[in-house]
Amino acid sequence: MANRKNLYFYHKQDEELLKKAAPLYDLAEQYGFTLVNDYRDANIITSIGGEGTFLQAIRKTGFRDDCLYAGISTSDSLSMYCDFHIDDIEKMIEAISNEKIEVRRYPTIEVKIDGETSFQCLNEFSIRSAIIKTFVLDVFIDGLHFETFRGDGMIVSTPTGSTAYNKSVNGAIVDPLLPCMQVSELASLNNNKFRTLGSSFILSGDRTLTLKVVQDGNDYPTMGMDNEALSIQHVEKVEIKLSNKIIKTVKLKDNSFWEKVQRTFL
Structure with a gap:
């Protein structure tokens, strides 16, 4: 942390949030951070908002590793x-001062559409029928035809994303220390x-999942990358694997992750 001092704040620009965020800007400067206006100049990127804002912060700043x-x-x-929490500045100061962070x-997972368009997801990739009709996918694992799926669609999630959309369809919660992806x-x-x-089912991080859309007139699926929709019309093949x-x-x-799970769901 000592060598990371260029800080970029990502948040909405409405008046109410700017007023709430002002003390955070002052706190950052007080503790020797340099506030930058371009995320490409930052080595710490902080979102102010909710879970969706955090996901957008990562996407809009290019999934920087x-x-x-x-x-x-x-x-x-x-x-x-x-x-x-934005109202608990004392906790932030204590964490920074006593190295409690x-x-x-x-x-993350990497998704490639028809061998061309490629993007990352931190939570999940979802694909589903855009009309009221059964959606058909041929599912391949490392080139092996595993099954032909008929239904509304599928979700491919990361371990941290296993607590989101995946959990709502009774998928398992996966420890983020396991490099894998879950298909629901x-x-x-x-x-x-x-x-x-x-x-x-859960796939090792070394596996490649391929979804081939059966061309039966329902080949204009709705696709989601985390909390954002993907605008591609005709789709034939989707390849998904764990990203580097x-x-x-x-x-x-x-x-810890499991303390978060306990706090959120129990």
């Missing part, structure tokens, strides 16, 4: 990515004619 990310919450409670490394179904069709695995980009985040030492 050469800097640290931190999240400051403006809602009533903390979240999976935000360890600090540490760096956690979170895996959205309303699969299972009967005497059509059959899928019917449950989430690791997102480094600033976390409190006494606030």
Whole structure:
């Protein structure tokens, strides 16, 4: 942390939030940080907002693996990515002064559409039917045809993303120390004619998942990368694998992933 002093704040520019954030700017300068206006000049990027703001901060700054990310919450409670609250400046000062912070490394996934468009996701990639009709995908694992999926769609999540959209469809929560990705179904069709695995499954970080969209007139899927929609019309093939980009985040030492899960869900 001592060598990282160029700080960039990412947040909405509305009047209310700017007023709330002003003390944070003063605190940063007080502790010797240099505030920069261009994220490319920063080695610490801090989001001020909620979980969605944190995800947007990473996406809009290019999933940089050469800097640290931190999240400051403006809602009533903390979240999976935000360890600090905007109204608790004393806790931030104590953490900085007493070195109660540490760096956690979170895996991301890389998604490639039709061998051309490529992007990263910190939480999940989702693909689903854009119309009221069964969506059909041929699912391949390392080139092996695993199943033909029929249903609403699929979610491919990272370990940290396992607590988000993935959990809402009864996927497992995965320890972020495991380099892997989880595949979960959205309303699969299972009967005497059509059959899928019917449950989430976890793939090693060395695997490549390929989803081939069956061209039956429903090949204009809705796709999501974290909390943002992807605007691509005709899609034939999606390749997903664990990325070599690791997102480094600033976390409190006494606030582990499983403490966050306990606080959020139990």
